[in-house]
Structures are given as C-alpha cells and as structure tokens.
Amino acid sequence: MLRCLASLAALTVAGIAGCAQSSLETEVAAVGASYFVDSQSGNDAQAGTSTDRPWRTLERLGSVKLQPGDSVFLRRGSTWSGTLRPAQSGSPGRPIRIAAYGEGPRPVVDGGPQNAVLLENVQHWSVEGLELTNDRGSGQDVLRARSSKKSSRDSSIAVLDCLVRDGGGSGIHVGENEEGNFDNVVVEGCRAVSNKVSGIFVQGSYFDRVAGVTIRKCVARGNGADGIKIYNARKGLIEECLAEGNGWNEDARVGIWCWNSDDVLIQLCESFGNRTPGTQDGGGFDIDWACSNCVIQHCYSHDNEGAGYLLMGAGDPGQTTTSSVRFNISRNDGLKNSYGGIVCYGNLASSRVHNNLVHVQSGTSGPAIQIRGDASGGFPRGVSIFNNLVVADESGVALSVPDKGRENEFNHNGYHAPKGLTWAWAGTSYSEISALRAASGQESKGWSADPALRGGAAPSSRFTVTCYELRDTSPAIDAGTEWREELGARDYAGTPLGRRRQLSVGPLQPKPTETSKDDGR
Numbered sequence: 001m002l003r004c005l006a007s008l009a010a011l012t013v014a015g016i017a018g019c020a021q022s023s024l025e026t027e028v029a030a031v032g033a034s035y036f037v038d039s040q041s042g043n044d045a046q047a048g049t050s051t052d053r054p055w056r057t058l059e060r061l062g063s064v065k066l067q068p069g070d071s072v073f074l075r076r077g078s079t080w081s082g083t084l085r086p087a088q089s090g091s092p093g094r095p096i097r098i099a100a101y102g103e104g105p106r107p108v109v110d111g112g113p114q115n116a117v118l119l120e121n122v123q124h125w126s127v128e129g130l131e132l133t134n135d136r137g138s139g140q141d142v143l144r145a146r147s148s149k150k151s152s153r154d155s156s157i158a159v160l161d162c163l164v165r166d167g168g169g170s171g172i173h174v175g176e177n178e179e180g181n182f183d184n185v186v187v188e189g190c191r192a193v194s195n196k197v198s199g200i201f202v203q204g205s206y207f208d209r210v211a212g213v214t215i216r217k218c219v220a221r222g223n224g225a226d227g228i229k230i231y232n233a234r235k236g237l238i239e240e241c242l243a244e245g246n247g248w249n250e251d252a253r254v255g256i257w258c259w260n261s262d263d264v265l266i267q268l269c270e271s272f273g274n275r276t277p278g279t280q281d282g283g284g285f286d287i288d289w290a291c292s293n294c295v296i297q298h299c300y301s302h303d304n305e306g307a308g309y310l311l312m313g314a315g316d317p318g319q320t321t322t323s324s325v326r327f328n329i330s331r332n333d334g335l336k337n338s339y340g341g342i343v344c345y346g347n348l349a350s351s352r353v354h355n356n357l358v359h360v361q362s363g364t365s366g367p368a369i370q371i372r373g374d375a376s377g378g379f380p381r382g383v384s385i386f387n388n389l390v391v392a393d394e395s396g397v398a399l400s401v402p403d404k405g406r407e408n409e410f411n412h413n414g415y416h417a418p419k420g421l422t423w424a425w426a427g428t429s430y431s432e433i434s435a436l437r438a439a440s441g442q443e444s445k446g447w448s449a450d451p452a453l454r455g456g457a458a459p460s461s462r463f464t465v466t467c468y469e470l471r472d473t474s475p476a477i478d479a480g481t482e483w484r485e486e487l488g489a490r491d492y493a494g495t496p497l498g499r500r501r502q503l504s505v506g507p508l509q510p511k512p513t514e515t516s517k518d519d520g521r
Contacts, residue, residue: 032069032094036101037061039078051101058082058109068094074107074130076100081110084117090124095156100129106163107131113138116167119145123154123182131163136196138168145173147180153210154182161189164199171195171223175203175210177232184212191219192227196249199223203231206260211235213264218242220256224249227271228256236264243271243284247305251278255304257286260318264294270462272302279337282306284330287323289314294323298492298507300462301330307340307370308333308358313347314377324352327492327507329465331458332361340370340400342388344408347378353385354487355480357468357506359458360392360417367400367424368392371408383408387480389451389506392417399436400424410442412480414505416450451476451506465492469508476505 035048035055042048042056048064051073055061058080061072068091074080090096100107109116111134119125125145132142142164145157157174164171171192175181181204192199199220204210213236220227220243227243230236236258243255255271258264266285276282283306287294290313301308308330313320330341341358343366344351358368368390373379385408390398398421399410415421415433422429423436430436433448452474456467470476480503481487490496492507504510 032067032071034071034073035061035064036073036075037078038075039080040075042075058084066096068096068124070096072096072098073101074098076102076107077104079108079110081112083111083114084109086119086122086125089122090156092124092156095124095126095158097126097128098130105131108133110134111138111140111142113140115140115142115144117143119157121147121149121154124156126158126160127162128160129162131165133164133166134168136166136168140167141169141171141173141197142167142195143172145182146176147182149180153180156184157182158186158188159190160186163191163193165191165193165195167195169196170198170201170225171220172200173198174201177203177205179205181205181208181210183210185210186214186216187218188214188216189218191221192223193219194222196224198226198229199243199246200228201226201231202233204233206232208232209234209262213237216240219244221245222248225253226255226257227274229254230258230261230264232260233258233264234262236261238264238266239268241269243269243274245273245275247275247282248277251276252280254281254286254306254310255284257288258291258294259288260290261294262292264291266294266296267298268462270300272304274304274306276305276336280306281310282336283310283339284308284333286310286312287320287325288312289318289320291320292322296325297327297488298490299328300459300465301328302332302459303335304333305336305339306334307343309342309356310345311343311348311351311353312345313349315347319347319349320351321349322351324354325356326352326354326488327490328356329359329459329468329492329507330356331359332364334364334366336365338366340366341368343370343372344380344383344385345372345377346374346380348380349382351383352487353383353388355387355491355503355505355507357389357391359468360390360396362393364396367397369399371401373402379403379406380408381406385410386412387503387505388413389476390415390421391451391453392421395419395421397422397424401426404440411445412505413443413446414451414476414479415446415448421448445479447475447479449475465508468506470504470506470510477510478502478504480505
C-alpha cells in the first residue's frame with residue numbers, strides 16, 4: 001500500500017483518497033510534515049496532523065510555521081471564508097503544497113472582499129485541486145502571487161487542477177509590472193471562469209523578463225478581459241489550452257496571447273467566441289508589442305469578433321520581429337471592426353505567416369489576410385506570407401494591403417470562392433489574381449482554384465478538422481515552398497515534415513506514402 005505514493009511530489013488527490021490513512025501519514029512524514037483542515041468536523045484544539053484529528057479554520061493553519069517539503073490538505077466538501085496567506089517559503093525540490101483530501105467536491109476558499117489565496121514574498125509553492133472565488137465587486141484577483149521586493153527574482157509557483165471563478169479581478173495572476181517577479185511558473189489543468197478581468201495572467205516587469213512560464217491544459221471561459229496571457233517573459237509556453245467567450249468587459253483584449261516577450265510558443269490551442277465592447281481586438285490569438293522569436297502553431301481560432309490571429313508591433317520601441325504564425329486554422333473570424341482572419345499590424349518585421357487556412361463564412365467583416373498600420377504604430381515590413389489557403393463559402397476579400405507592400409512578400413498562396421474573391425492592393429481592388437500579379441509583382445506562384453478539400457461539417461473542435469484535408473486531386477498538393485527546418489517540424493495534425501519534402505499549401509499536409517517518406521525526424 002505504501003508504494004501507491006511514490007513521493008510527496010507525486011501525491012495526487014486520487015492517491016490521497018485511495019490509500020489508507022496510516023500509509024499516507026508514513027509517506028509524507030519522510031519528506032515533510034502534513035497538516036489537515038476540515039471546516040465541518042475539524043477542531044483547532046486538535047493536533048491537525050492526521051485525517052482523524054484535523055483543524056477547522058484557516059486561522060489555525062496560519063499560526064503554523066511551515067517548512068520546505070510540508071503539505072497542507074483541505075478536506076473536500078469544506079468551505080472557508082477569508083484569505084489563505086502563507087508566510088513561509090519552500091526550497092528548490094521541496095515546495096510547500098496545499099491540496100485536497102477525502103471525497104466529494106473541491107474544497108472552497110472564498111476570499112470575500114480580498115484574495116482567496118495570496119502568495120506574497122514567498123516562493124516554491126504549489127496550490128492544487130482547490131476551488132477559489134471572491135466577491136464580484138472586490139476588484140481583487142482570486143489567486144494572487146506577487147513580490148514587493150524590487151529587482152528580486154523569486155521562483156517556482158505552481159497552480160495545478162484548480163477552479164478559479166467569479167472573481168472581482170483576474171482569476172490567476174502571477175507577477176507585477178514594476179516589482180520583483182517569479183521565474184519557473186506552472187499553471188496546469190486549471191479552469192478560470194467568469195472572472196471580471198482576465199482568466200490566467202503571468203507577467204514579469206517591462207525591463208526584466210521572467211523565465212520559464214508554462215500554461216498547459218487550461219480553460220479560460222467567460223472572463224471580462226483576456227483569456228490567457230503572458231507579459232514580459234522569455235522561454236514561455238502556452239499549450240493545449242482553450243479560451244472561450246472572453247473580453248466582454250474590456251476593449252483591446254484577446255483569447256490567448258503574449259506581449260513584450262521572447263521565445264514564447266503558443267500551440268495546440270483553441271480560441272473562439274471572444275469579444276470586444278469597443279473597436280479593438282476581441283480576437284483569438286496574438287503575438288504583440290516588442291516580441292521576438294515567438295510562434296503560434298497548430299491552433300484553431302473561430303467565431304471571434306476580432307482577428308483570428310494578430311501578429312503585431314506598435315511604434316518605437318515596440319517592434320515585433322522574427323516571429324511566426326504557422327499551420328493554424330481560422331474560421332469565421334473578424335466578425336466586427338473590419339478585422340480579418342490573419343492580421344499583420346504595425347511595427348512588425350522579419351516575420352512569417354505560412355501554411356495557415358482562413359475559412360471566410362458569411363458575417364466576416366474584414367479581409368481573410370490583412371496588412372494594417374498607422375502613423376503612430378508603424379507598418380509591417382519584411383513579412384513573408386506564403387503557403388496559406390483562403391477559402392470562402394460565397395465571396396469575400398482575400399487580401400488587403402494598403403500601400404505597395406513595404407518589402408512584404410506574398411507568394412505560393414491559394415485562393416478560392418465559388419462567387420469570386422477580390423484582392424485589395426494599394427487602394428485598388430482586383431477580381432483576378434492575374435491582375436493582382438501584374439499590378440504588384442506579387443504571387444508569381446500564387447493561384448486561384450478549387451482546392452478540393454474533403455468537405456463536410458465545420459469543425460466542432462480543434463480535433464475535428466477532416467473537412468479541411470486535401471483530396472488527392474487538390475492543386476494545393478506540393479504547390480508550396482520547399483520545406484526548411486525553420487518552418488517547423490510538423491503540420492497542424494502532427495504529420496512530420498521531411499527535409500526534402502515540398503510543402504503543400506495549407507496547414508494539413510498529405511500523409512507520407514511508402515514512396516515519399518520523410519527522413520524520420
């Protein structure tokens with residue numbers, strides 16, 4: 001029985017419920033003390049060190065000086081009012097944990113007018129399996145992790161398998177813009193629902209980017225501002241996440257995005273139904289403001305009021321560079337404010353948009369692929385847009401470029417609509433791609449023809465995109481550029497891209513055959 005808990009780090013809620021009490025106590029004692037709190041049957045006069053002698057209140061818990069490796073377990077089905085605010089830190093490899101035990105619904109901490117959990121000037125903490133909330137009018141984040149020590153760098157905050165809901169601020173907010181911050185932040189398996197500001201927000205300070213931020217397998221639904229975002233970071237990852245219906249309370253918000261960051265990868269996510277009450281954003285995904293070496297890939301965006309995918313810089317010093325939007329799908333995005341499926345905006349340079357599919361349905365307000373800018377934010381320069389597939393149910397604007405291109409390059413893109421598409425270039429609209437080619441010198445290998453997609457019902461999720469697969473007769477097959485390592489290792493569906501393979505147009509590449517295998521990478 002003891003072997004069912006290999007270590008404290010591997011201890012799960014299921015493990016706690018499934019192992020005998022004596023085994024649990026023996027195992028955790030080897031790595032740190034354990035404390036148990038039960039709001040229904042606990043007693044603060046008890047030892048609090050076993051499941052049959054738990055404490056009752058968070059105040060009693062707050063009187064204990066926790067040590068690295070210690071664990072606090074809250075009884076499932078219990079509810080507490082107030083703030084869980086620890087004063088001690090764990091150490092590398094020996095975090096302090098707070099998790100759930102027993103059976104039934106998650107233990108609830110309701111912060112009322114304050115945070116439900118406040119991790120302030122502490123580090124090496126893991127919060128697991130809880131339900132957290134506070135007053136809607138409080139203006140406070142539900143789970144807040146911050147450091148008031150200027151120019152310091154704390155480490156290792158983990159929030160795992162938590163439901164964070166109905167808060168007066170953001171659901172989960174780690175970091176500050178002007179103070180010290182946290183490296184090595186993990187938010188995994190969490191749901192941030194109906195919070196008044198953002199769902200999940202991890203940040204460093206503007207001139208001191210935090211390192212090692214991971215947000216994985218999380219859901220951000222119905223939050224008033226952004227769904228999931230990383231600010232001021234390097235080496236960040238957002239993957240297998242879903243953002244739905246965010247942005248109802250604030251203008252200029254996005255479902256999933258990064259800002260002023262380096263080397264952030266956003267992949268395998270879905271973002272849809274996001275909104276804006278004003279004239280800006282409300283889109284699915286975004287790489288924004290002074291980002292470098294960031295990538296959005298293998299994602300599905302649909303039914304957003306703003307752009308499906310926004311790749312942008314803004315003014316000086318906000319240039320975004322060397323970033324990519326690749327092997328993604330946009331369907332029925334740009335429902336408001338003339339946004340498109342894919343938008344390149346502002347001071348953006350040396351970046352790529354390739355092997356995406358934009359499906360224009362009725363109601364879309366803007367072009368499928370769009371270049372935008374203004375005098376204050378600048379205009380994109382040196383952006384390569386290639387191997388993309390634009391399809392429309394009826395008709396639409398395939399491409400919009402407000403001037404003569406500013407060194408941006410368009411080629412190997414495929415376009416089709418049964419009632420025709422138009423291409424807007426430098427103030428003139430063209431109804432044939434040959435006319436665009438003659439006027440702009442672009443799309444020398446671009447084409448307009450039925451791409452012979454497999455067809456069928458529109459995707460209901462990121463996993464059901466067979467309708468966009470290419471039939472064997474598709475003119476998109478092998479009509480793209482040659483594959484290069486910097487273009488990515490796999491397509492939207494996970495098909496490996498071989499070194500010597502000619503890419504097809506769009507995000508779904510034909511599966512390798514026995515006579516055209518990739519190199520095994």
